[in-house]
Amino acid sequence: KNEVEQSPQNLTAQEGEFITINCSYSVGISALHWLQQHPGGGIVSLFMLSSGKKKHGRLIATINIQEKHSSLHITASHPRDSAVYICAAFQGAQKLVFGQGTRLTINP
Amino acid sequence: SQTIHQWPATLVQPVGSPLSLECTVEGTSNPNLYWYRQAAGRGLQLLFYSVGIGQISSEVPQNLSASRPQDRQFILSSKKLLLSDSGFYLCAWSRGGPEGQFFGPGTRLTVL
Numbered sequence: 001k002n003e004v005e006q007s008p009q010n011l012t013a014q015e016g017e018f019i020t021i022n023c024s025y026s027v028g029i030s031a032l033h034w035l036q037q038h039p040g041g042g043i044v045s046l047f048m049l050s051s052g053k054k055k056h057g058r059l060i061a062t063i064n065i066q067e068k069h070s071s072l073h074i075t076a077s078h079p080r081d082s083a084v085y086i087c088a089a090f091q092g093a094q095k096l097v098f099g100q101g102t103r104l105t106i107n108p
Numbered sequence: 109s110q111t112i113h114q115w116p117a118t119l120v121q122p123v124g125s126p127l128s129l130e131c132t133v134e135g136t137s138n139p140n141l142y143w144y145r146q147a148a149g150r151g152l153q154l155l156f157y158s159v160g161i162g163q164i165s166s167e168v169p170q171n172l173s174a175s176r177p178q179d180r181q182f183i184l185s186s187k188k189l190l191l192s193d194s195g196f197y198l199c200a201w202s203r204g205g206p207e208g209q210f211f212g213p214g215t216r217l218t219v220l
Contacts, residue, residue, distance in 0.1 A: 002151075033208045041146075041196050041214045048208035086152070094140065094159070095167070096209065098152040 003027045004089050006099035014107055019074040021102045023087035032070050033088040033096060034061050043086075046072070077106045110135035114199050114212040121219055127172075127186040129215050131199030134180065139201040141182040142209065143174055146196040158182060159204075194219045 004025045013019060023032070031050040037043045047054050047061040049070070054061050058077075063070040074081055082105050088096040111134045121127060133139050143155040154167045156174035164174050171190060175183045182199055199212040 043198060043211035045208050045210055094157050096154060100151045
C-alpha cells in the first residue's frame with residue numbers, strides 16, 4: 001500500500017461538472033501539496049496546505065489532519081482543466097511523497 | 109520573479125553512455141534543490157535533494173549521481189546509462205517554507 005493514495009485514478013466528466021479528487025495518506029506529514037501535470041509533462045504547483053481550506057479561482061483544496069485526508073475540488077470544470085492532478089505529502093522539510101496521480105478528462 | 113530552467117528538454121541516449129542534465133534557478137538565492145524521476149505510467153520519485161553548495165542527499169540507490177557546483181545549479185549525472193534510467197526527470201526548488209516546491213519543465217530521457 002502506497003503511503004499516499006489518490007482516488008479515482010481516472011476521471012472523465014462533462015464540461016461544467018463539479019469535480020472532486022481525493023487523497024489519503026498514512027504517514028505523518030507537515031503539509032500537503034496539490035500539483036497539476038499537463039500532457040507535456042510540466043508541473044504546476046496549485047496549493048500547499050497544512051490545515052483547513054484554500055481557494056484559488058475555481059479550485060478549492062481542503063485537508064483534514066485528523067482523518068489524514070485531503071480533497072481537491074474544481075467548480076464549473078472546463079476542458080482546459082484536463083490534466084493529471086497529483087497530491088504529495090511533505091514528510092519533514094525536504095521529502096515529498098507522491099500519490100500516483102488522477103488523470104482528469106473534461107469533455108466539451 | 110523566480111524561474112527554473114532545465115536542459116535539454118528531450119534526450120535519446122544509448123545504453124552505457126554518460127548523462128548530464130542541468131538545472132538552474134534564477135531570482136532567488138540558497139534554494140533547496142531537488143531531482144525527481146517519473147518512470148512511464150508511474151508516480152514521481154525523489155532522487156536527490158540539496159540544501160546548499162556541495163551538499164547532496166540521495167534518496168534511492170542507483171547509478172545516478174548529483175552535484176551542486178554553484179548555489180543555483182544542480183546537475184544530474186550518470187557514467188553509464190541503463191535502460192531503466194528512461195523517464196521524465198524533473199528539477200524543483202523551494203525555500204523550505206509554506207509555499208511548497210516549484211518544478212522545472214522537465215527532461216524526457218529515452219535510453220535505447
